[in-house]
Amino acid sequence: MLPPNTYSLVADIGGTNTRVALAEGTALKPGSIRRYRNTDFPGLESVIRRYIEEEEGVDCAGACVAAAGPVRDGVAHMTNLDWTIEPAMLARAAGAEKVAILNDLQAQGHALGALAPESLRPVVEGPQAAAHAAKLVIGVGTGFNAAPVHEAPGGRIVAASECGHVNMPVRTEADLRLAHFVETAHGFPGVEDVLSGRGLERLYAWVASEAGSPAEKKAAEIMAALEDGSDPLAATAARAFVRLFGSEAGNLALTHLPFGGIFLVGGVARAFTAHLGPMGFTEAFRDKGRFAGFMQNFPVWIIEDDYAALTGCAAYLAALP
Structure with missing residues (x-):
């Protein structure tokens, strides 16, 4: 039996899986992560x-969850899952006196500074x-989103957003054709419709259609074909993905001016780690006309710690009075 009121319960709720762990302060308890x-x-x-x-009835002092969806007035509504998460429910389920509900990207923002340095891989170099x-x-990952992180006198502020649902970037005539192709799904060509797991699937369907041989593949199949070189359409779709990813990351950099760096997270982002450089992420990121030179102010890293959102939840709880 674990001692009461020693640990906090933290959870990362994605569109497909939920990961739960115990934390003491900002550190996750070894061996406590379950999916x-x-x-x-x-x-x-x-x-x-x-x-x-499964954790022998552990009595938690606090509970914090990161939800892949908008949080309003402390209540989370999952974007790709029919769940609503409320503070009273969280307190009741966890038996916790102190609870918090964050957007999943907010949790990732609160993890910065608490992650092991070796979990950060540079993608785009920039100044210190x-x-x-x-x-x-x-x-x-399952979706697309971003969150700016600001250090304020009263503590860290990580602003929530739902920027995966704004218009996808359109730079070329081909991009415009792509926008018309993806908007048939639900009437609007959003960023998440091309930059996510299912977005990669739509890109593959589009490049196949453009090539005159309509076909579909799951995201995992596309990545496998990219790795073994068995399908040229997979490589074409991946290059389109990386270019759009770089372009949208550049748009967000100009919106938020993150001179402290941009941190890429999520399973799909990590899956593309080895391909970002060769397929032109940096070039697309800095392709901003007369602001191309200015874009060199923003370094970009990949966070390779799959449990960073759990660490962020722990850090957020530890900082509460």
């Missing part, structure tokens, strides 16, 4: 109750910045 498939549960409360049961400089987290 649950969302379709096996009616809601988060049943996930947390299962976890606590002051510790208090603004930063930006961009997540690409």
Whole structure:
């Protein structure tokens, strides 16, 4: 039996899986991370109750969850999952006195500075910045989103957004054809419709259509074909993905001016790590006309720690009074 009120419960709720762990301060308890498939549960409360049961009924002092969806007035509505997460439910399920609900990218922002240095891989070089400089987290996985990170006198502020649902970047005639292609899904060509797991699938369908041989593949199949060189369409779709990714990251850099760096997170972003350089991410990122030189102010890293959102939840709870 674990001692009562020693640990906090932290959870990262994605569109497909929920990961839960215990934390002491900002550190995750070794061996405590468990993964649950969302379709096996009616809601988060049943996930947390299962976890606590598997952890011998641990009594948690606090609980913080990161949800892949908008959080308004402390309530999260999952974007790609029919779950609503409320503070009262979280407190009841975890038996915790102190609870918090964050957007998943907010949690990633709170993790910055608490991650092991070896979990950061450079993608785009840039100048050394002051510790208090603004930063930006961009997540690409089941969906797409970003969150600016600011150090303020009262503590760190990580602003939420739903920027994956703004218009996708259009730079060329081909991009315009792509926008018309993807908007048939639900009437609007959003960033997430081309920069996410299912976005990669739409890009593949589009390049196949452009080539006159309509075809579809799952994201995992596209990445596997890219790695083994078995499908030229997969390589074409991947190059389109990387170019659009760089372009949109550049747009967000000019919006938020993250001189402290941009941090890429999420399973899809990590899957593309080895391809970002060869396929032109940096060139697309800096392709901003007369501001191309200015774009050299923004370094970009990949966060390779798959549990960074859990660390961010722990850090957020530890900073609460």
